[in-house]
Amino acid sequence: MMKWEFIVKEKDVFEDQAITQLCGLLRQVPVIDNVDAEKQFSRVDAVLNVRTGNTAYLLACEVKSNGQPRFIQAAIAQLQAFMFSAEDAFVPVIIAPWLSPEAQALCNENGIAFLDMEGNARIMFGGIYIEHQTTNKPAVEKRSLRSLFSPKSAQVLRTILKDPHRIWRVLELAEESHVSLGQVSNVRQSLLNRNWAIVHNNGLSVLKPDLILDAWKTSYQPPAGEALSFYTTLHGSTLESRLREVLCCSEKAGKAILASFSAAQWLAPYGRTGVDYFYADKKGLEKLVSALQLSPSLKGANILITLPKDSGIFRDSIEPAEGVFSTGAVQTYLDLTTYGERGLEAAEHLRNQGIW
Structure with a gap:
């Protein structure tokens, strides 16, 4: 029970920080007169009431503690369902600690505004247009990529990329890569979180081998x-x-x-x-x-x-x-x-x- 309470409190803290950062960003826009945040909505994390002159806009905000594409897809679906059933018109916004270029592209493709804690933002409504890009990556993402491309994980990736169209079961992938089932499971989860792979009834297959190779190239260190x-x-x-x-x-x-x-x-x-x-x-x-x-x-x-x-x-x-x-x-x-x-x-x- 104590562990669950800690997780809930931790999520609430980040949620508050995320909404505060979005409010602060909007208040810097000269034509915006007022920004109020409400959290009394059961289907989204917060709604911002933004006023410019005589016009008010409602921003429906969904806060995710993980900004990998898999979780952003879920947030997009949640916002779309909320807006479909809502009586008022809302501007959908996703906020996360960090949004990869792939996650940002998902937001753009679906007309979702976004903000992350590293400084990436794209928010448009009325006559307001905010866009900022940064190449910064948080330490946790750098560690995650180092883990994904570590020597043992690299054995799994090389095996997969030999034939990226093949569908793999965890056991056969572990056997062919000569690594443990746990190692394969970790790589599998990382690929799924980034939307670089998909699970079928009969196993795992790679969706975007080029994105894997691009990320690997960026993080690659010659073998020790x-x-x-x-x-x-x-x-x-x-x-x-x-x-x-x-x-x-x-x-x-x-x-x-x-x-x-x-x-x-x-x-x-x-x-x-x-x-x-x-x-x-x-x-x-x-x-x-x-x-x-x-x-x-x-x-x-x-x-x-x-x-x-x-x-x-x-x-x-x-x-x-x-x-x-x-x-x-x-x-x-x-x-x-x-x-x-x-x-x-x-x-x-x-x-x-x-x-x-």
Whole structure:
């Protein structure tokens, strides 16, 4: 009982703060003479009576403690139902701690005014027009995205994005991603909250793979691990021939796969670089050093090998040509985005060629 009371009080506090902020914003508009808030409505959180000269406007406000698109859709439906049955004309408004661009778009598409605590706002009625955009994200949203794109969650996302049209059951997704059921459930819930996925009778499918990839790109950090630099005198067809002999991705043989620009060269060629990139485990590293006649190099290196702490990066490796193993399209795309302007160009070229 005490826990329930705390939750109710916490919601009431935010609701009061939200309504107060909206009132304060409206009172800054010179042509608005008066703003009064009433909370004696059972079907919306508050109604504001806004007066400009001889004209009064009623703003029906719905306050949500979570501004993810899934919850905003529910708020929109609630406001629409309220206005349909109301005798008076209302201006619908949604207020939340933070509204993502997708949530804001939902409001705009449905003619709903909005305000969030980070400073995003779009409110229009009568001759009043308020619009403000900010790129700020609250700390809780940043943590949420870091969690969604953490190494274990990334295994789930890479599995899903291999075939974004597939419908997944939680158990089979956990088995194929090699993570726990709880991890899959967390990713599933996060995707649903953002309207990036939908649940069918027979499982989960992705609605907006491009939005997932865009958000991942923004939050992406290269895999943690040991980065090693080498030099080889091999090049051209000789180097390619040796690579076909040594590249591998199995527990027994070891793991050594092409990455970044080197992987992209086999997936969607976009000009060559003077460096070849790899992910490898210790067995794979030994094979690369031997087969490519590598010598350590601090300057002028033309072979960069990363030994990632997270072995999940190897799970979606592909074989784009016989004997050639590389990171999958999604991982290759993400890695390319970390290499400056040229990397971004190569990444977008790969994406335009069709990641899916």
